[in-house]
Amino acid sequence: MFQRIEKIENYGKFSNQCIGSPNWGGALRKVNVVYAPNGSGKTSLSVMFRSLKEDPELVNKKKSFSSEKSPNIRLRLEGGRLIKFCNGSWDYIVENIVVFDNFYIEDNIYLITLKKEFGSLYFFELQKKEEIQKIAEDLDSKKRERGKLADKRKNFRRIAKQKGWKYEVDKRYIAMTQGISDLDRIIKQKERERNEITMQQRDSFREKINLYLSCFSDSIEIMSLTLIEGKILYSIKINGQIINTKDYDRYSLKYSLSEGDKNALSLSFFLAKLDMIPNLKDFFIVIDDPFTSFDQYRKLATINKLVSLSSRINQMLLLTHDQYFARDFYKKCEQEKLSLQLTETINGSVFQEYDIEDATMTGITKDIKVLNEYLTKGAKSQTEMREIARCIRPSIEGIIRLKFYQYVNQTEWLGDFIKKIKESTNGSPFYRLKNSLDEIREINDFSKVYHHSNPSFMEEPISNTELKNYVKRTLKLIMEKI
Template identity: 40%
Template sequence: MIKKIISINNYNKFILFNHSQTNWDCSLKKATVIYAPNGSGKTSLSLMFKSLCDNSSLHAKASFQASAPTEIRLLGDDNKQFIYMNNKWNRNHSCIEIFNSFYLEDNIYSISIHDNLNELNIFELTCADEALQLKSQMCQIKRELSLLKPKIRNRKMKLRQNKMEIKNDKTLKKLLLQREQLNGHFKQLGETRISLINSRIDSYIQNINRYLATFSDDLKIIDQKIVYISQSNELRFIYGLKINNHEIHFSDRQAEAPSLKYYLSEGDKNALALSFFLAKIDIVPNPKDYIVVVDDPFTSFDTHRKQTTITQLTRIANKVGQIIILTHDLHFANDFCNAYNGECLTLQIQRRNASNTLVIQDIKNDLLTGLSKDINTLHQYIYSGEQDTLYLREVVRCIRPCIEGIFRLKYFNLVKDNQWLGDFISMIRDSDISSPLYRLKDYLPEIEELNEYSKIYHHSNPNYLDVLINPTELSIHVRSTINLLYVL
């Protein structure tokens, strides 16, 4: 788990970020949601976490305005810092899984997994014991080959120095034969490993199809094959799909058949990549050790698929050590926080003093509109004691709309759209005992006082911006307004 983002300097749009630039102590929670419009630096944050995992350079993301190199400091749950300096980290966090636009692009038409003989890859988790044994043998052969290489080189060098014929040297022939046999054995073990994975991958495919079924009833993986790409030292998972009852087998994809990109919608592509990602998280060992970073997971998703995404992410959040969600959709952020059964930290990327920064965000308040937002503004002012002039002017603006709004809701059959607070006061004053408004006569003095007070700051007064606001007087009238709303 990453406990704290201590500082981000000269990285993309984060020129100078630390705790002094924000209203937050920079501590992350088990579940953290970061909101920002597109183009604000969300993906840069996801790439920062990817770099922390694989030590890839962030040089390409250095800020154009930077006068110094990129420097990042994060605090781990062991209370030791992760420091990025001189284009590398002082240490890595190997258990981080990232879903972002790059994962989407890399895993639509095939899944590529970097292959390291010293550890199990995701495809080998279903056959761990056998795969470890094969890899151990392959590592031993590689060690023997590395020892053999200088022997062959030195023997050739010695023969050339003594002007002896190379092709007839018995010692060199023996060394070359040994190398050939080792390479042959290494290749045979590799083929056995690939066959083993292909024979055990069914459970992984079933899991992918289970997720696909939650997103769409017309997408299903029907066959698959894993191949080893020696040039890039990676395993590639190639699959066939059933789309709208039309089958495209992986063998068809290798022939002169139409590409999957002509069959898949953008939503289908996203559903496939997200299903691959979720199925992968399900089979990682010790999920509590993992940090999952998800950057805008629902491109081109309809309402059903968005809700399904929320359901799956809340399940993942409860399973792994930490989840960090980056999104441009405020409603999605709010829905995830409501669905998650633990404490969820909500942040926003903001631009301050020529640098991006992360600040605490009150999503629920930001989603309020109209009357609800105005009432909340009055309520928050009572507790905040904020003295900023612009804020005070916004508070005083809310008084009239709140009274008018509640009046319209409660007495919807008595008022017209073109009637306002002054008209409502006249209606109350003229009402008789048979009218629902008659009981409000007892509150008429308070309503009239609030009307006169708020009229001074109303936009109908041409000089309203020049009128100074007394905070003490405003507090009295705000409390009076809130009390009135209860009895209207």
């Protein structure tokens, strides 16, 4: 749906050019994961897309404090159409957008807000659209027919009174009255049929909500949904206690539900709503931090549901402040995907390409990756080579810590391990490393010169040839000896 972000200026945190990566020109893919630390413009993005469907004034409300100029946004759709926000409004509206964010949660936590976003139908009626429209057309036709017949009878009665006729016993008047009665019966039947479909679809919506809720919580269930003036009120079972809408004065959901449960409810409402939309494959879905206050189990359930959703829609934008959530979703998603980061600069927030898997590597995994990449890509500076040398010692240390986890503790380091190997005797778990002791010592002596514990490590000269030799020896030691 959206091919490219071309420009976001004077809007929220985006005060200047929003593209900050030389290798990324703003092109989007089917699934776009944006890691955005709090305060970097994540909410502004979700509001921008909400505005594109609902209300251009939302963009005006988030005009950058640092600029006197109006927001200036350029988005390009597939097919080449350019969408512009300038002079306070959008020049094109995109209907097939649904946004989950804090505003959605606020609007739907204590009741479900129904907005006029699908013409005259509620979203849960869309799967029966043709059937409902046929009934609506029949209703309109019968109501028009009744209106004409009622006018005809009224005129007949007026003329009859003028001429002194007893219209009540006139066959023509009686036939018209009977016709109106028959039409009233048909109209009521059609209205019942219409309402029955609405009730059936509403029940289907409730079942879908509970199906999602069962993935996030074993203590919450929606018992009934009541449609009143464009809102859905719900009764809910919490830990076996049923709270009906009439009980809301006595039991406050605001205080009865944990923050995680509130988030689970609103996310379940959102996902169930999407399931009720028959042409979901045409929709652009924006998800902004879907797991606030979720524990690890609920985060995993959220990832699974969003991965499934990503295969059923046109395009997804997932925004999150949690890079580990971003990584886990990104790794599991099998769609065409892109990983970005929002980074704050002196000129405002910018998008940059972001290797989320690399960025979330820690400890030994990252150190060994650095060593391997050095052998294939080399190093550009003395500073970079010193950082590579620094990775040698913790790589060996980490592997020993993993393989001998029962015999070492967290306060011991490579020097302690070398001592254990040196003093080991036949039968000791460290004894098999005795033949590699000299190699471990030599590599350690080289690497520790460039360790941060050495106050002058930044001044120590380093040879590319020597470094390459020790990196190769380190990787061979790790793979073949330890």
